[in-house]
Amino acid sequence: MRAFVDLWNEICETRYGIKDPKYRRFRYGVQVNSLGLTEQQPENNVYRILIEMLAVTLSKNARARAVQLPAWNEALGLPRPWDQQWSLRMQQIMAFETDILEYEDLFDENPAVERKVAALKEDALAELALIDGMGGAVEAIGYMKSRLVESNAVRIGQIESGEITVVGVNTYQTGEPSPLTSGDDAVMNVDPTTEAEQISRLNTWRASRNPEAMQQALDQLHKATLRHRSSRCAFNCRSQSCVTTGEWADVVRQAFGQYRGPTGVSASASNRTEGLDEIRESVATVSAKLGRQLKFLMGKPGLDGHSNGAEQIATRARDCGMEISYEGIRLTPKEIVAAAQDGQVHVIGLSILSGSHISLMQDVMTKLEQANLGHIPVVVGGIIPEDDADRLRAMGISRVYTPKDFELNQIMSDIVFLADPDHQAGPISAQ
Ligand code: B12
DSSP, X not given: OHHHHHHXXXXXXXXXOOOOGGGGOOOEEEEOOOTTOOSSXXXXXXXXXXXXXXXXXXXXGGOEEEEEOOOTTTTTSOOOHHHHHHHHHHHHHHHHHOSGGGSSOSSTTOHHHHHHHXXXXXXXXXXXXXXXXXXXXTTTHHHHHHHHHHHHHHHHHHHHHTSSOOBTTXXXXXXXXXXXXXXXXXXXXXXXXXXXXXXXXXXXXXXXXXXXXXXXXXXXXXXXXXXHOSTTOXXXXXXXXXXXXXXXXXXXXXXXXXXXXXXXXXSSOOSOOTTOHHHHHHHHHHHHHHTSOOEEEEEOBSSOOOOHHHHHHHHHHHHTXXXXXXXXXXXXXXXXXXXXXXXXXSEEEEEEOSSOHHHHHHHHHHHHHHTTOTTSOEEEEESOOXXXXXXXXXXXXXXXXXXXXXXXXXXXXXXXHHHOXXXXXXXXXXX
8 A cells, every 4th residue: 555655646746747745645445355364264364354454554654544344254254243343343452552553654764665665666557557558447458357367366376286375274274163153143144034125115115206207207318318328418316316226227228238347257278277287187088078178157146246256266167178158247047047058058157255145046046947957067156154055055056165165176176077977977976
């Protein structure tokens, strides 16, 4: 963040000509890195959060004005009130029991920190020049997305190989069972009546509104979109009060279509195939038995935008020699089943981190049955509590993965196993 605010200040001045330093100050709130918080030995996450909080609190000139701390169970599910309270106490202890916040920047003129900041700035400026050379961020969006996927793949590969140490994950894995994760209410489950109540409130509100005013508002919006052909079409506040976001967004979608961002996952394999020889060989063997290349469909149903897992699984499957189909986030179960049918896939993989895995999977499995595709093995991954994993397996889902399954090669072996016609002929072993 020190590098970031420095760059912001410099770029605002030199590129945008903002003279007054006051207007070049970037103030922000920051959440510590939750991607690094683990499902295994989740109590260790508290130390990770505390150490990461120090980076911005000791560094006054980094200008963070608020820190948001996730909870110890970040990779398990939503934090309960007590989990949030425990995280809040971390900030309160730092603020009220220590004098850390009383000082000016504690990193200033530290040679190691300055070297690091200079190196980060240099790299960032080189990247910005590259993006400028491509015509700017909009033109370079595909490039930027693929770089994000690529850098995540490198990180995951390093954890798998042990190049990066993650305590409790790839080292010091054994230990005493955690009392925090035991008990029926260890993971927060959203009460299903909440959804029903919300839907009922919405229906009551819909029934109470003036249908003519609603239609008029939507027609006005439709006309405005046709006139302007721009997403900045006029839509006044009065109209908004009688239509839902879904209703007005549908009108805008009809006019402009729906944007599907680049997935960052190209069809052609990367050169990162080191350590994959054995799996590539088994993919080739099974492909020969199938009479064509093993095809894996990676689907991301529902509304959650957590694409990292789907991208990493698709990327590794591709690098293992599978033909992949991945259209990105927010597909409907109907679209996923159609993709499975059109693509004649051998295994379907779904990624769901929104918590709605039970209803979405039920829907996908029913639609697969209806399309006579019930024989295709389905695997799913995401934030899925163990009790729900049992329910998913009972629905016929072959494998369930969660963040603790960090060894992607093991997942790939399972997929190859499930696609193998010799195994499909016999019973599939339980997970
Ligand atoms: C990164 C992250 C984000 C990023 C997502 C960026 C992106 N493009 O993916 C951002 C910041 C955008 C984000 C936003 C939100 N997030 Co978030 N996020 C995370 C976080 C920290 C890590 C997820 C991740 O990328 N992991 C890395 C990948 C590689 O791991 P993975 O997806 O789990 O996949 C692994 C396995 O699960 C499995 N797998 C997964 N999918 C599949 C599929 C197949 C076929 C197979 C075989 C295997 C497999 O294999 C992978 C390898 O191990 C998690 C917490 C955590 N530490 O897990 C919360 C988390 C998922 N987020 C959560 C929430 C609530 C949100 C928000 C709603 C917050 C908010 N109020 O705005 C928004 C929703 C955004 C949206 N539009 O949907 C919750 C979900 C709670 C739940 N399900 O009960 C979590 C669990 C945090 C929490 N404890 O509250 N988030």
